[in-house]
Amino acid sequence: xxxxxASTYSLNKLEKILDKKRQEFSxxxxxxxxITSSQTSVAVPKQERDEIFAKLETVAATxxxxxxxxxxxxxxxxxxxxxxEISSELEGKKLTHTFGKIQALDEFSLQPHTTTNxxxxxxxxxxxxxxxxxxxxxxxxxxxxxxxLLANHLPFLQDWHQKYAHYKxxxxxxKLLLINPFNRISVVVELAAATLPNPMQYQFGGSPDLIRAxxxxxxxxxxxxxxxxxPDAARVNPGVHKV
Amino acid sequence: xxxxxxxxLYASDALYASLLSGFAEQDKVAADKMITEMLALTxxxxxxxxxxxxxxxxxxxxxxxxxxQTISEWLKQQPLPITDSLRERLDRTILQIQAELAAEDSSAxxxxx
Numbered sequence: 001x002x003x004x005x006a007s008t009y010s011l012n013k014l015e016k017i018l019d020k021k022r023q024e025f026s027x028x029x030x031x032x033x034x035i036t037s038s039q040t041s042v043a044v045p046k047q048e049r050d051e052i053f054a055k056l057e058t059v060a061a062t063x064x065x066x067x068x069x070x071x072x073x074x075x076x077x078x079x080x081x082x083x084x085e086i087s088s089e090l091e092g093k094k095l096t097h098t099f100g101k102i103q104a105l106d107e108f109s110l111q112p113h114t115t116t117n118x119x120x121x122x123x124x125x126x127x128x129x130x131x132x133x134x135x136x137x138x139x140x141x142x143x144x145x146x147x148x149l150l151a152n153h154l155p156f157l158q159d160w161h162q163k164y165a166h167y168k169x170x171x172x173x174x175k176l177l178l179i180n181p182f183n184r185i186s187v188v189v190e191l192a193a194a195t196l197p198n199p200m201q202y203q204f205g206g207s208p209d210l211i212r213a214x215x216x217x218x219x220x221x222x223x224x225x226x227x228x229x230x231p232d233a234a235r236v237n238p239g240v241h242k243v
Numbered sequence: 244x245x246x247x248x249x250x251x252l253y254a255s256d257a258l259y260a261s262l263l264s265g266f267a268e269q270d271k272v273a274a275d276k277m278i279t280e281m282l283a284l285t286x287x288x289x290x291x292x293x294x295x296x297x298x299x300x301x302x303x304x305x306x307x308x309x310x311x312q313t314i315s316e317w318l319k320q321q322p323l324p325i326t327d328s329l330r331e332r333l334d335r336t337i338l339q340i341q342a343e344l345a346a347e348d349s350s351a352x353x354x355x356x
Binding site for chain 2: 018028
């Protein structure tokens with residue numbers, strides 16, 4: 001460490017160092033400092049963002065079936081908006097739905113090894129007698145301890161009965177992006193269960209943490225969400241993001 | 244004490260206090276402001292270097308928003324190597340500023356680290 005001298009440092013010299021640092025920063029990055037809050041969102045203009053969200057809202061609310069072309073175009077738009085790739089299909093595999101309604105599930109239907117302490121701290125966590133589908137949640141270690149867990153009713157996949165062993169391995173803990181387009185919130189989630197208690201009414205199920213963090217049941221969203229695969233999940237920051 | 248909340252999580256208070264103690268009492272307020280700005284610029288550079296180009300403007304906007312809580316939460320989500328590097332480089336920046344100031348002052352006595 002450098003000890004402070006007996007005499008005092010010069011404020012003028014400090015100012016020169018600061019100017020130099022400002023200049024270096026400006027040269028390194030195109031945008032100047034400070035960036036004001038009015039300069040929002042670089043890549044996608046506000047109007048286009050609004051249009052993308054409006055489209056997501058409409059599709060989520062109506063469960064409209066998009067053609068492959070429309071779907072790809074929408075995914076591309078959302079990818080541009082987020083800054084990383086998302087898709088409704090990965091390695092030829094899909095979820096049963098990309099758009100749908102999410103059911104709030106209790107903690108134990110997704111993660112039965114959760115400790116009693118945790119369940120007491122989580123609103124909506126209840127102990128359930130039955131095990132979760134396929135016993136995924138009986139594993140001791142959750143890959144990412146963020147507790148944003150999702151369920152999708154995979155037996156609805158066309159060839160589930162022929163390939164369920166393979167599918168079970170492939171879908172297990174797959175990283176997905178859940179978007180609540182109404183409140184413009186995205187959450188990186190993990191697929192923790194392959195069945196839903198109420199698959200005819202709901203397309204997805206979510207852990208209490210996920211339901212709260214995504215505001216999926218806000219008055220605007222009413223449970224309607226979009227879920228996409230994240231092909232390059234390692235590069236995406238986990239957690240909740242305001243889009 | 245560093246006045247910007249999220250910077251206090253990563254910059255060493257002891258080094259900062261040591262640097263600030265080198266200024267005359269009447270200059271301390273102005274020096275504090277300038278040093279804090281320099282540390283914020285350094286932190287911003289490090290974090291932007293680690294950010295993909297398409298995200299940089301958004302991250303820059305966040306870091307200049309003044310919203311301490313959001314920035315701190317965002318930083319906590321960053322991988323450990325990035326926050327470790329941030330800590331190390333902020334400390335190094337304080338030492339560099341101190342070294343540059345001391346170099347001008349012939350009476351400054353430099354002690355090796």
